[in-house]
Amino acid sequence: MPYDPPPELQDLSLADIAGLVAARKLPPVEQWSPAHESDSQMRIAADGRWYHQGGLISRPAMVRLFASVLRREEDGRHALVTPFERQWIAVEDAPLLAVELKSEGTGDQRRLAFRLNTDELVVAGPDRPIIMRGDADEPRPYLGLWRGLEARIERAVYYDLVELALEETEAPEAGLPIWSDGACFRLDTIEVA
Missing domain, CATH: 2.30.270.10 (duf1285 protein)
Known part of the structure; x- marks a missing residue:
């Protein structure tokens, strides 16, 4: 399914924005507790760029996909989480x-x-x-x-x-x-x- 980015903010009223926010459907990552853990070999730099094995992830759709399954654990570490696996990801500042x-x-x-x-x-x-x-x-x-x-x-x-x-x-x-x-x-x- 192709991704259509939202219009620029200045063209939306806050009521429109609130509707878009309410319609956002994120996976229920907070409900998942997978037993298997590993290192994703990924890093989010302080400037917001995402890397895998040292190479820049340049496709915005891939970054959006990974961000949709990202959470911060109670110990402060970040992880990409699916029902089957938790993969740790290094975050230099905020993800x-x-x-x-x-x-x-x-x-x-x-x-x-x-x-x-x-x-x-x-x-x-x-x-x-x-x-x-x-x-x-x-x-x-x-x-x-x-x-x-x-x-x-x-x-x-x-x-x-x-x-x-x-x-x-x-x-x-x-x-x-x-x-x-x-x-x-x-x-x-x-x-x-």
């Missing part, structure tokens, strides 16, 4: 990237939708938090996903978030809160890992 942002509304009525490098659409909210790591000099923003996964928010997208927060902040010394889907996230508060 996915948030590469585009769309915002609708203002203040606590705002909704933020992100497009991932796999073309998945994610609306930030209570179950999909924006998480700040790093330090004040070099903040590293992430978006919480499903199955314990995270997407690193690319720098340009992070700057868009900061600009949105600054537009609404009457007292910048009070910090940088930004709302999405009823949850408030602080862009100025670094989470300690």
Whole structure:
């Protein structure tokens, strides 16, 4: 079946995006507990590129397929999981990237939708938090996903978030809160890992 990537975010309303997110059908990876384990000989680089045995996986459809069966285990390691096997995969930072942002509304009525490098659409909210790591000099923003996964928010997208927060902040010394889907996230508060 050919893959049709979603239209660009700017052409969609957040209601359209929410419908696409709800229609997404991921395999029930969290329900699978295969007995057999092995090393996938795969690596996800910090820049979001996927490699197998040192060679770049250049087909986006293959990356989307692998990402659909990826989860983070309780010990923090990542694995590709099928009903029959769990294959460990090395992840240098976060396995996915948030590469585009769309915002609708203002203040606590705002909704933020992100497009991932796999073309998945994610609306930030209570179950999909924006998480700040790093330090004040070099903040590293992430978006919480499903199955314990995270997407690193690319720098340009992070700057868009900061600009949105600054537009609404009457007292910048009070910090940088930004709302999405009823949850408030602080862009100025670094989470300690």
